[in-house]
Amino acid sequence: MRIILTGDSFITRRTAHDDPAVNELHDYFTKADIRFTNLEVTTHDHQGYPAPVSGGTWAMAPPNVLDDLLQYGFTIMNIANNHTLDYLHDGLLATEKELTARDIPYAGAGRTLTDANSPRYVETKAGRAAFIGVTSTYSSGWEASDANRYVSGRPGVNFLRSDAKHVVTNEQFQVLKDVASATSINSDQELLVKEGFELGGDGDEVTVGNIRFTTSENVKGASRVREPHKADMKRLIASVNEAKRQADVVVVSIHSHEMTGTAKDQPADFIQQAAKALIDAGADCIVGHGPHILRGIDIYKGKPIFYSLGNFIFQNDSVTHLPKAFFDKYGLAEEATIADALDARSHGGTKGLIANDDVWTSVVVDMTWENDQWTQISLRPIDLGKDKPRYQMGFPTLTNDQEVINRIGRLSEPFGTKINKDGEVVC
Known part of the structure; x- marks a missing residue:
């Protein structure tokens, strides 16, 4: 074959x-x-x-x-x-x-x-x-x-996610905890967990936005490990x-x-x-x-x-x-053309995939x-x-x-x- x-x-x-x-x-x-x-x-x-x-x-x-x-x-x-x-x-x-x-x-x-x-x-x-x-x-x-048995399926892609583990030193871990606490960045997520709409994470982790961090005694530097x-x-x-x-x-x-x-x-x-x-x-x-x-x-x-x-x-x-969102992203006026939008993205062909x-x-x-x-x-x-x-x-x-x-x-x-x-x- x-x-x-x-x-x-x-x-x-x-x-x-x-x-x-x-x-x-x-x-x-x-x-x-x-x-x-x-x-x-x-x-x-x-x-x-x-x-x-x-x-x-x-x-x-x-x-x-x-x-x-x-x-x-x-x-x-x-x-x-x-x-x-x-x-x-x-x-x-x-x-x-x-x-x-x-x-x-x-x-x-x-x-x-x-x-x-x-x-x-x-x-x-x-x-x-x-x-x-x-x-x-x-x-x-x-x-x-x-x-x-209750609802229909949904069209879409066959997907492969990854589970990321961000490992930091103890000192970095404490800084992240302090930043998360001071900024209340996780308050919405914490409420969702409290009210049962989301599952809680591991107590040995700290979340900043949607990124999870953990630490251990033997860590000498930060790293990221992903698994399927x-x-x-x-x-x-x-x-x-x-x-x-x-x-x-x-x-x-x-x-x-x-x-x-x-x-x-x-x-x-x-x-x-x-x-x-x-x-x-x-x-x-x-x-x-x-x-x-x-x-x-x-x-x-x-x-x-x-x-x-x-x-x-x-x-x-x-x-x-292209939809309006593309033109808005690059600050283009309503009368801008597709060619204008493509030029804006690529800086006139000098940036991005085209270059x-x-x-x-x-x-x-x-x-x-x-x-x-x-x-x-x-x-x-x-x-x-x-x-x-x-x-x-x-x-x-x-x-x-x-x-x-x-x-x-x-x-x-x-x-x-x-x-x-x-x-x-x-x-």
């Missing part, structure tokens, strides 16, 4: 008719049995209302961009990410309707949590593959939920266990912006733990995306973990509609499986046109850029993964 994996497809424009770059990728992709991407936009004709908080850009694209993704040859998509509910439930349901109308399987979101967490299958002559989608990066309230939420992992592991009995290959797609410290190219501690736990449960491959740049590759127990494949298509600065060189180059993974093991993993560099005007940026072209291979090689070294100059994973 041959599988193509790509990162984020933040597509907001139509491809040009008979574009040679599209045709080249189509011809390459369709040699594989399965072709995957992360759909990071909602696709609908203004259904739904803009959410109070977006994933950074209210991501709405015309539904016919899905036809262009089909032209590339994609056969399965993840839709769990930090843009899934940019237009709330109606936007999600409209996107699902457009995907279903085109017979595109998708994972990671749905009308209930069971829908969102369920494996999606792709049938090929080489075998059956299962895909499970989940996101650790999303806005509060976007979580899907299941029905009970146990209930979420139980749900995801159950889905992997089901998929493993129903498919030849199981792929889990994880959308995660979280990082180690301020190093955007380093995956968060809890994501690394979650990825390995899912492989322990039976997953064959973890494909990550989210930070819009590459992260390293780990081979854990013989199974690949791609912590981020960066972008496949990235047109964050080509949206055609980050690493955003505009990435790789496509070409992977072959035989008898439950990968036999070849090849990385093909792509370029998304950083030097073009922003209204032309964002579509991929296959390249032979050795620096891209070198970069992902450097990022993979700490995991013990070696990549040769031809972009082949050798161990």
Whole structure:
């Protein structure tokens, strides 16, 4: 079984008719049995209302961009990410309707949590593959939920939370307690606990806002440790266990912006733990995306973990509609245009994602499986046109850029993964 994996497809424009770059990728992709991407936009004709908080850009694209993704040859998509509910439930349901109308399987979101967490299958002559989608990066309230005997479920994303433990010295702990007491920062929360609307925390902890701190005698300095939420992992592991009995290959797609410290190219501690736990449960491959740049590759127990494949298509600065909240954020007048708003965010193209060189180059993974093991993993560099005007940026072209291979090689070294100059994973 041959599988193509790509990162984020933040597509907001139509491809040009008979574009040679599209045709080249189509011809390459369709040699594989399965072709995957992360759909990071909602696709609908203004259904739904803009959410109070977006994933950074209210991501709405015309539904016919899905036809262009089909032209590339994609056969399965993840839709769990930090843009899934940019237009709330109606936007999600409209996107699902457009995907279903085109017979595109998708994972990671749905009308209930069971829908969102369920494996999606792709049938090929080489075998059956299962895909499970989940996101650790999303806005509060976007979580899907299941029905009970009293009320219906709620549409949303399949979510992975993290439990953070902030450990400080005894001296720092006392300062935090004093600050919390003097400012009454926790008074609302304390009342909710007292009246039974919230559960109380550990007596050995102090909370500042919604951040919990603890201490111990042996602590020499402050630190933060995050772990994947146990209930979420139980749900995801159950889905992997089901998929493993129903498919030849199981792929889990994880959308995660979280990082180690301020190093955007380093995956968060809890994501690394979650990825390995899912492989322990039976997953064959973890494909990550989210930070819009590459992260390293780990081979854990013989199974690949791609912590981020960066972008496949990235047109964050080509949206055609934005809500008033976006304009207000940047202090723009009522008569300001979309181009004005995008210029304000990027300081005229000098700040943010549009100015980050690493955003505009990435790789496509070409992977072959035989008898439950990968036999070849090849990385093909792509370029998304950083030097073009922003209204032309964002579509991929296959390249032979050795620096891209070198970069992902450097990022993979700490995991013990070696990549040769031809972009082949050798161990």
